[in-house]
Amino acid sequence: MDALLGVAADVGHINTKSNVKGYEPSKGEDQIKECLKGADIVLIPAGVPRKPGMTRDDLFNTNASIVRDLAKAAAENCPDANILIISNPVNSTVPITAEVFKKAGVYNPKRLFGVTTLDVVRASRFISQYKNTDPANESIVVVGGHSGETIVPLLSQSGYNLDGQALADYIKRVQFGGDEVVQAKGGAGSATLSMAMAGARFTESLLKAAQGQKGVIEPTFVDSPLYKESHGVTYFASNVELGPNGVEKIHPVGKITDHEQGLLDTCLKQLKGNIEKGEAFANQNV
Numbered sequence: 519m520d521a522l523l524g525v526a527a528d529v530g531h532i533n534t535k536s537n538v539k540g541y542e543p544s545k546g547e548d549q550i551k552e553c554l555k556g557a558d559i560v561l562i563p564a565g566v567p568r569k570p571g572m573t574r575d576d577l578f579n580t581n582a583s584i585v586r587d588l589a590k591a592a593a594e595n596c597p598d599a600n601i602l603i604i605s606n607p608v609n610s611t612v613p614i615t616a617e618v619f620k621k622a623g624v625y626n627p628k629r630l631f632g633v634t635t636l637d638v639v640r641a642s643r644f645i646s647q648y649k650n651t652d653p654a655n656e657s658i659v660v661v662g663g664h665s666g667e668t669i670v671p672l673l674s675q676s677g678y679n680l681d682g683q684a685l686a687d688y689i690k691r692v693q694f695g696g697d698e699v700v701q702a703k704g705g706a707g708s709a710t711l712s713m714a715m716a717g718a719r720f721t722e723s724l725l726k727a728a729q730g731q732k733g734v735i736e737p738t739f740v741d742s743p744l745y746k747e748s749h750g751v752t753y754f755a756s757n758v759e760l761g762p763n764g765v766e767k768i769h770p771v772g773k774i775t776d777h778e779q780g781l782l783d784t785c786l787k788q789l790k791g792n793i794e795k796g797e798a799f800a801n802q803n804v
């Protein structure tokens with residue numbers, strides 16, 4: 519029996535108004551088709567996790583083709599669905615997915631999202647430990663991408679300030695929070711539970727927006743004409759207002775400190791490389 523049926527049984531115990539059904543990839547290609555047909559939201563966390571000492575980019579060789587194949591199946595079976603990518607390296611797997619959809623002639627940039635919610639969750643949790651506040655009430659703005667120095671927390675936009683070593687430590691912890699979990703798990707994987715919570719939060723927000731709720735804003739890594747023009751990157755994570763059509767409004771970075779500008783400059787160099795790597799892979803392998 520496929521282990522995925524166990525995951526379905528597990529998820530099926532959650533008390534939401536839902537039908538939960540597991541599919542068995544080992545039973546053949548029809549399973550993925552059946553699973554995706556008619557889907558409105560497809561959340562892709564598939565792939566191998568990091569081991570201590572690895573960066574997310576080190577997962578590229580394995581995960582790029584996994585995401586490409588799932589994206590192909592989604593483009594064929596539910597071309598209008600919202601596609602949410604958790605599989606790392608997100609900075610590259612989102613561009614890969616976009617290229618697959620473009621090739622299939624069904625790309626809608628408003629419906630493709632890299633899930634970066636966990637970066638804001640971490641940034642909020644960690645600031646609350648400095649400021650002794652309730653992390654549930656914090657919402658730190660985080661922009662850029664989802665990997666190391668491409669993750670840029672903008673404390674100044676939440677009215678906070680940390681100085682010297684405290685600021686350096688805070689930023690490092692937000693940027694490398696994922697590594698903390700990878701280290702602690704000692705080779706047995708990366709964050710799953712906090713990531714599940716973050717993925718669920720983003721998906722719920724998307725559902726609320728789809729049902730007409732106004733003012734739903736989440737951070738997410740999207741195809742962004744705004745940032746292409748202002749910062750030279752095709753994809754960028756920032757606060758995004760969600761709506762029935764997916765991306766409703768991409769928020770600009772706004773006013774930031776000189777120090778934050780320095781972090782953003784470092785981010786952009788790396789992010790460009792990550793995006794180009796994904797696009798180059800897709801151009802050769804799709």
Ligand code: LMR
Pocket residue numbers: 567568574606636695696697699700708709713
């Ligand atoms: C995370 O942020 O925890 C995930 O992207 C997994 C990882 O490799 O760090």
